[in-house]
Amino acid sequence: MQQSIIETRTGDAPAGEAVVELVDLRKSYGTGPSAVQILDGVNFEVRRGEFVCVVGPSGSGKTTLLKCIAGLLKPSGGRTDFEGQEVTEPPAKLAVVFQDYSRSLLPWMTVRANIALPLRNKFPKQERQARIDEALESVGLAGKGHLYPWQMSGGMQQRAAIARGLAYQPDVLLMDEPFAAVDAQTRIDLEDLVLEVRDRYDTTVLFVTHDIDEAVYLADRVIVLSGAPTTVSHNITVDLPHPRHQVDTKREPRFAELRAFVFEQIQAAKSNTVRNRADA
Amino acid sequence: MTLSVADSAPQRPAGRRRSLAPGLGALPLRRLRWRGAATVAVLLLAWEGASRTGLLPAASMPPASQVLSAWAAFAADAAFWTAVGYTLSSALTGLGLVVLVAVPLALAIGLSRAVRESTWFIIEFLKPIPPVAMIPLGLLLWGPSETMKLALIAFGALWPFLTQMVYGIGQVDHVALDMARSYRLRGWLTASRVVVPGLLPFAATGLRVSASIALVVSVVTELIGGAAGLGREIVIAQSAGNLPGMYALILTTGVLGLLINGAFAAAERPLLFWHPSQRKDTQA
Ligand SMILES: Nc1ncnc2c1ncn2[C@@H]1O[C@H](COP(=O)(O)OP(=O)(O)OP(=O)(O)O)[C@@H](O)[C@H]1O
Ligand SMILES: [Mg+2]
Numbered sequence: 001m002q003q004s005i006i007e008t009r010t011g012d013a014p015a016g017e018a019v020v021e022l023v024d025l026r027k028s029y030g031t032g033p034s035a036v037q038i039l040d041g042v043n044f045e046v047r048r049g050e051f052v053c054v055v056g057p058s059g060s061g062k063t064t065l066l067k068c069i070a071g072l073l074k075p076s077g078g079r080t081d082f083e084g085q086e087v088t089e090p091p092a093k094l095a096v097v098f099q100d101y102s103r104s105l106l107p108w109m110t111v112r113a114n115i116a117l118p119l120r121n122k123f124p125k126q127e128r129q130a131r132i133d134e135a136l137e138s139v140g141l142a143g144k145g146h147l148y149p150w151q152m153s154g155g156m157q158q159r160a161a162i163a164r165g166l167a168y169q170p171d172v173l174l175m176d177e178p179f180a181a182v183d184a185q186t187r188i189d190l191e192d193l194v195l196e197v198r199d200r201y202d203t204t205v206l207f208v209t210h211d212i213d214e215a216v217y218l219a220d221r222v223i224v225l226s227g228a229p230t231t232v233s234h235n236i237t238v239d240l241p242h243p244r245h246q247v248d249t250k251r252e253p254r255f256a257e258l259r260a261f262v263f264e265q266i267q268a269a270k271s272n273t274v275r276n277r278a279d280a
Numbered sequence: 281m282t283l284s285v286a287d288s289a290p291q292r293p294a295g296r297r298r299s300l301a302p303g304l305g306a307l308p309l310r311r312l313r314w315r316g317a318a319t320v321a322v323l324l325l326a327w328e329g330a331s332r333t334g335l336l337p338a339a340s341m342p343p344a345s346q347v348l349s350a351w352a353a354f355a356a357d358a359a360f361w362t363a364v365g366y367t368l369s370s371a372l373t374g375l376g377l378v379v380l381v382a383v384p385l386a387l388a389i390g391l392s393r394a395v396r397e398s399t400w401f402i403i404e405f406l407k408p409i410p411p412v413a414m415i416p417l418g419l420l421l422w423g424p425s426e427t428m429k430l431a432l433i434a435f436g437a438l439w440p441f442l443t444q445m446v447y448g449i450g451q452v453d454h455v456a457l458d459m460a461r462s463y464r465l466r467g468w469l470t471a472s473r474v475v476v477p478g479l480l481p482f483a484a485t486g487l488r489v490s491a492s493i494a495l496v497v498s499v500v501t502e503l504i505g506g507a508a509g510l511g512r513e514i515v516i517a518q519s520a521g522n523l524p525g526m527y528a529l530i531l532t533t534g535v536l537g538l539l540i541n542g543a544f545a546a547a548e549r550p551l552l553f554w555h556p557s558q559r560k561d562t563q564a
Contacts, residue, residue, distance in 0.1 A: 070462050089464075096462045103455035108477040108554040117473060118463035148554060168463065 016047035019083055019172055019204050020069060026077030027064055038064050040229035041078065046172070051198060051205045053215035055262060056225030057270045062208045063099075065225075066176050069206070070096050083171065095170035099177045101161040105149040111136075112145035115164045122168075135167035138197050155186035159193070166197055172204045180210065188246055191218060195244060212266065216258045217244055224262060227269045234265050324348075342524050350524035351531065359513075363529075366509035368536060370426065371498040374433025375491055381434065382442040390449030403442075411436030411497045415505050424506035432501050437494040441486035448482025481555050488544045492537060499533050510536075 027039040038061040046052045056062055067073040069080050071090035082091040095118075098104040105114050112132055119128045136142050139159040149157050158178060165173050175194075179187045191214060198205055209215050215222050219238050226233040238258060240249055249255055324344045330336040331343040354360040388395045411432045422428035452475055460470040502511025510529055517526040552558045 067458075072458050072461060090462045092464060094462070096459070098455055098459060100455050103453050104459045106456065106474065106477070109473070117469070118465065120469065121466065150554065150556075150559065 016049075018045035018081075019048050020046040020206065021081040022065075022069070022078070023081070024078035025065070025068060025075050025080055027061065027068060027073065028076050037229040039068070039075075041231055042225075044223050044232050044235055046204060046206055048171075048204055049202065051195075051207065051218055051220045052223060053219035053221070054206065054208045054223045054225065055210070055212060055215045055266060056230065057227050057266060058210070060225045060228055060269070061230045062225065063176055065230075066096070066174050066206070066208055070094060070174055072096075091172075093171040095165040095168045095173055097158075097161050097165045097173065097175040097178050099180055101154070101158045101178075101181070102149070104161055105157060105164075107148060107150050110146055110148055111141070111152070111160045111163075114149065114160065115145070115167050118164065118168050131167045131169070132163075135163040138166060138200060139163045139193060155182045155190065158182060158190065162190075162194070162197070166201055166203075169201065170203065172206065175205065175207045177208055177210060179214070187214075192244075192246065194218065199243075212259055212262050213250070216240075216255060216262060217246075217249060222258075222262055224265045225269065233269055234262075236262065340523070342527070346524040347527040347531070350522075351528035354525075354528055354532075363508070363510045363513045364532065364536070366507075367495070367498050367502065367511070367533070370429050370433060370501075370507075370509065371491070371494040371540075374430050374437060374498065375487070375494045377430060377434040378437050378441050378490055378494070379487070382438060382445055386442055386445030386449060389446050403439075406435075407439045412500055412504065415501060418501070419505055426507065428505060429498065429501045429507045429509075432505075433494050433497045436497040437490040440489035440493065441483070444482045444486025444489075445479070448479045451482070452478055481552055481557070484544070484548045484552060488541065488548075491540050491544060495533070495537055495540060 022042050022044055025039055025042040026037070028035045028037045030036055042065060044052075054062055054065065064073065068075050069082070069087065071082075071087045071094075080087045082094060085091075105111070106117075109117070115132050115135060116128060119131065123131065132145065133142070136145050139162055141156065141159055141163060144152070144156070149160065152160065158181075162175075162178070165175075178194075179190050182190065194205070194207075195218060197203070207215075207218060209218075216238055222234075222236045222238060223232055224234040224236065225231070236258065240252065240254055240258070327336070327341075327344040331338055331341055389399060390396075414432055414435060415428075418428040418432050422431070456474050456478070457470070460474045465474070498509065499511040499514075501507050502509035502513075503515060504511075506512055506515075510533055514526055514529045517523075517529060549558060
């Protein structure tokens with residue numbers, strides 16, 4: 001059936017340098033008999049310049065996965081590598097855009113100061129200002145740096161959080177459902193914005209989302225997670241042409257095919273989770 | 281949650297998302313002034329009338345006009361200002377002691393489960409003891425001295441500030457901390473830009489409540505314990521039969537309380553401009 005037209009890869013190493021590599025990553029919360037296994041041997045890699053989306057049922061451990069990659073959580077088994085080095089603390093060349101922008105931006109600082117904070121001790125003052133201006137401009141917030149986060153709309157706040165990540169100029173940008181809390185129109189704008197700045201900054205992006213359309217639209221590759229305990233159920237190459245276009249890309253039959261395939265896999269994962277829970 | 285040191289749930293100085301029901305400090309100042317002044321004037325007139333018509337026994341409650349003129353006479357009296365100075369400086373020094381003790385203590389309680397669990401009982405035990413009940417002990421230890429006064433003020437005013445600080449430390453935002461860690465912010469940057477500003481609203485609420493208690497305990501230790509200050513002057517005026525003077529002194533303590541509250545509210549505004557309880561939520 002669809003497997004024949006969708007190329008899913010399980011194992012064969014792709015060409016190109018892996019910047020993020022997950023090797024049999026395991027994570028459980030709690031200890032002793034109350035321990036719950038969330039990640040149960042997750043394997044995949046992200047190559048330089050790639051845009052990879054991770055989708056999976058709610059509670060499958062996507063945030064947990066991202067935190068392990070970011071060095072914010074210690075895996076309970078296996079490992080994650082960043083640029084060939086095992087991650088034991090947050091890597092310097094990695095930035096995270098958190099889902100909850102209203103809490104990750106500090107309300108007592110202007111947007112400019114928020115963006116400047118991670119740049120201290122990293123760049124000289126002159127360069128800092130230039131980077132902030134450029135980042136603000138590329139997310140469409142030029143001239144808005146003097147505002148406080150609470151003086152901005154939700155979409156603007158999320159742009160500010162993205163600008164903070166961009167100004168830091170990481171090699172890899174991790175984004176955890178960054179658009180879950182904004183309205184549909186803003187979401188579409190932000191999707192295109194992310195694709196645009198990805199090209200401009202040449203950043204590798206690992207992007208977690210609930211939204212299947214969003215995943216297929218943005219990604220070069222979609223990783224589908226199974227339900228808990230979680231493993232990678234599919235690793236799908238999105239062979240849609242670049243640059244992507246909200247209307248044209250989504251009108252392509254290939255888009256519909258990929259979308260339907262990912263959807264089915266997630267449904268299957270969900271019912272698996274329900275079955276696993278019932279067994280337990 | 282962490283340790284609940286308060287009898288009632290700790291006051292939340294308003295989370296980021298929720299704003300407090302406005303306290304007096306949040307009412308528009310001009311309206312507050314007008315209505316407040318009018319109410320005071322009406323009360324003074326009623327007092328004057330009641331006392332003159334014999335509705336209030338003039339022997340124990342002299343007319344307002346006599347009290348006010350005694351008050352005016354105090355303004356030129358150096359002894360009065362000295363007493364005000366004693367009362368106020370003890371209250372503020374006691375408050376300083378509270379901060380010195382409570383900040384490290386709150387950090388220890390908030391960050392270490394062992395400290396939290398081993399201090400919980402003793403704190404819950406000490407908290408409801410009224411500072412007045414400790415005056416005999418204070419007098420035995422230090423006599424009617426400044427030391428006795430400060431010890432009791434610190435004891436009485438410690439709890440609101442400590443409770444708020446412990447609560448605030450438990451509320452430090454984990455997303456903000458993750459953000460700081462993922463960008464590898466240095467320890468001092470995380471402390472000064474992420475943690476301390478987030479604690480300020482809690483500290484401000486706690487400090488304001490503690491300051492009022494410090495003033496009350498200051499006056500009470502003078503009144504009962506005989507330390508120098510407004511409280512002792514009240515006792516002296518009473519035993520000399522100088523009732524207008526006594527009431528003028530009592531009114532003075534009330535005014536001091538108002539001033540302290542106003543000073544703290546004014547100091548909070550520039551520090552907490554970003555907080556939902558202070559800001560006008562204008563979206564750009
Ligand atoms: N600190 C924690 N302690 C214990 N369990 C946790 C902790 N954090 C997450 N979990 C559990 O781990 C599971 C995965 O959580 P996670 O937040 O990673 O899921 P997610 O895939 O990001 O979900 P969503 O799509 O809803 O954001 C959930 O069942 C959650 O209850
Ligand atoms: Mg999540």
